[in-house]
Amino acid sequence: MWIWVVAGTNYSLVPSIGGPYDxxxxxxxxxGEILGGTFKEHFGDYGWFFSSRAGWFHSQTNEHFHDTLGAxxxxxxxxxxxxYVGAGVGYDFNQHLGISLNYDNYQSEAPGIWKGHFGTSIYGGTLEYRF
Structure with missing residues (x-):
């Protein structure tokens, strides 16, 4: 599975490089690419379920930096x-259609870029149709 993750943008001061005025x-x-597993548990006879997922995340990170003066x-x-790890809760209306709310966290390694790693949290929803 291919996934696109925006790891973050930091527009705060970095005084050790540009100083407080620049x-x-x-x-x-x-x-990057992910490889992992998913667990899904239904509650009783109802359509409610809990899902969790985890796995390996191979990332490619590109960084751009500049100061406000252009120097x-x-x-x-x-x-x-x-x-990556994630969890969700949802409801299956029938064997073909379900909906869920999810939280996922991706930890990417980027040696040589800023602090060397980035964490990204994603909140989302899923509408799933199964054949």
């Missing part, structure tokens, strides 16, 4: 292995 703006974008800029790229 903040450095840093943005990083991560995407400093650059890019960097890195790949690494991390993990």
């Amino acid at each position: 903040p450095v703006r840093i943005s990083a974008r991560t995407n 400093l800029s650059g890019t960097a790229s890195a790949t690494g292995n991390g993990f």
Whole structure:
């Protein structure tokens, strides 16, 4: 499965690089492949269920940084292995149709970029049709 994950943008001051009057703006974008498993447990005779998932996350991260005056800029790229975990609750209307609310967290490794790792939390919903 291919997944696109935006790992974050930090537009706060980085005083050790640009100083308080010329903040450095840093943005990083991560995407990658995941391989893992999913567990789904139904409650009683009702359609309510709980799902969880976890696995390996191989990420490619690209970073761009620049200051507001235009004197400093650059890019960097890195790949690494991390993990993902997630959980959700939902309702199956019948054997073919279900809906759920989910939370997922992706931890990507990016050696040589900023602090070397990024965490991304995603809240979402799923409408699932099964054949």
